[in-house]
Amino acid sequence: MSTTQLPASSFQYLRRRLLIAALTLLGVATVVFVLVHLLPGDPAETLLARSGAPPEAVKALRIELGLDHPLPVQYAGWLAAVGRGDLGRSLFNGRPVTALIREQFPFTLQLALAAFAWALLLGLTLGLISARWPRGLIDRLAMLLAIGGVTVPVFWSGLLLIWLFSVRLGWLPSAGANGWRTLVMPALVLGYSSAGPIARLTRAALLEALAQPYVTVALAKGLNDRQVLFRHAARNALIPVLTITGLQLSFLLGGAVVTETLFSRPGLGRLLVDAILWRDLPVVQGVALVTAGVYVVTNLVIDLVISWLNPQVGWQ
């Protein structure tokens, strides 16, 4: 194929992916609204019933929250506000939801990035080790460690670390979010849970690459095992590994909910869980929308990086 084709088709691909992502974001907003409004109870009633307010007050609050309008009107109003970047106000402290999210997001981002770095390091190492010496004891042990990442729940592995490093040894604080000392355990635990899939896929992709004819050629040329593994196989195993790695990153951003609760860290996950417990509807909607939006955008970026590395992907 001629070189002039490439920019045109990548541009088309980019445009199509951006359009799909935009539509997905709109759909995500709709799903969030629909799910939250399945609510059988009325938030105005739930809120004021606790304080034993008179019915007139409930009615006034309902009008203030726009709950007296039919659902399609509420939906259109909400969507228009979201388009303007307005996610409403918390029912509890009256603060803008966007401000709450802006305050909490850095904590989640910090945790997700630290966990991601650890997941990459551990996952790639385990995958490389077991592909280098396949089917032996080392392989078995490495894969057992990797399976542990997907089978041991974060809230238990985290509790074990707290027991060892906070309760027994007293080396690290068990809660809060100030400085690196409070980041170590949450990042280790969350990252470990993501390292499992990365390790398993790295191993599979490397073994598949090692079975290709060009590896036999390289070995026949006199290269040793290690040179073949790193120079030839690793390069070709990169794309599937990158795909799952990207999925894990977006997962970490959205999935820090349990880790943040366990380590009493601030963050988007905690904000969401607290909002659900208090039925703070605007906060639930806002955080869910932002979390799912980050997930969609991260996946878009990964797709684009992959199509840039391997133009064949984009041409389909």
Added chain:
Amino acid sequence: MNVGFPSSTRVIHQSFQSGPLRHLLRRLIRQPGAWLGALLVGSALLGALAAPWLATFPPAQIDLGAQLQPPSLAHLAGADFYGRDLASRLLFGGRVTLGIAGAAVGLAMTAGTLIGLLAGFSRGWAGQAWVALIDLLLAFPTLLLALLVIASMGAGLRSLVLAVAVAGIPNYARLVRGVTLANRSAPYVEAARAVGASSGRILWRHLLPGVIAPVLALATLDVGWAILHVSALGFLGLGAAPPQAEWGLMLFEGREYLGSAPWASAIPGLAISLTVLGVTLLGDALSAALTPGRG
């Protein structure tokens, strides 16, 4: 939390095109992981089913004299802050955790199969609309979907089943749609259409049987994922409610006494991990048996 099981959807889809079930079973029992997995899952199931006979105490019986007792002959797994026997709570908790996970997988499987059949069978814009809906639900982190359902329905066992099921539906829908799309133009379906079978009959009699095996295989793998979600929601305080015994909730209650009674959280934690490990080993062995010749 991580529920990122490697997706075996494609493997399952491919391998059910060939080979009768008997060969699959023969290959399955040759996997060492299958035996360990079956042992772990089997013990968890047995414990849950036989809880009323195996448990030495009622799960909610409070005994302030036994508060936070370490494991002993009277309390094999120790006692919690209220002096409730942890071994008995573990057995009864298994009923809740495994029962809810099983119910959620069953519901997700049924609804997902239905959506997938319709999505694979409809042509034109209706087919496109189904696909868009499935892709949309796949764009959400699964725990977030579950949390949204809980947010709208409130905590409780019924909404817990529904929450975990909703999070699981898109995977089945995607799998079933793929198989249905492939079978839709198969000669036997065309033949049925030619002799005048209605759409409903084609879906029910000709397309549904083709997806049952791959769907059941995916469901096996999914049970581990569902257990992790049920217990995570319990741990967050959005699942089962006290004084119910549920593994995630037991862990949440035990964490308060990590210093004085570490067994109170370690025992449910171990139960969740080993059960999910068992399901994962079984699922891995199943995938390996489905794709002969792979390491």
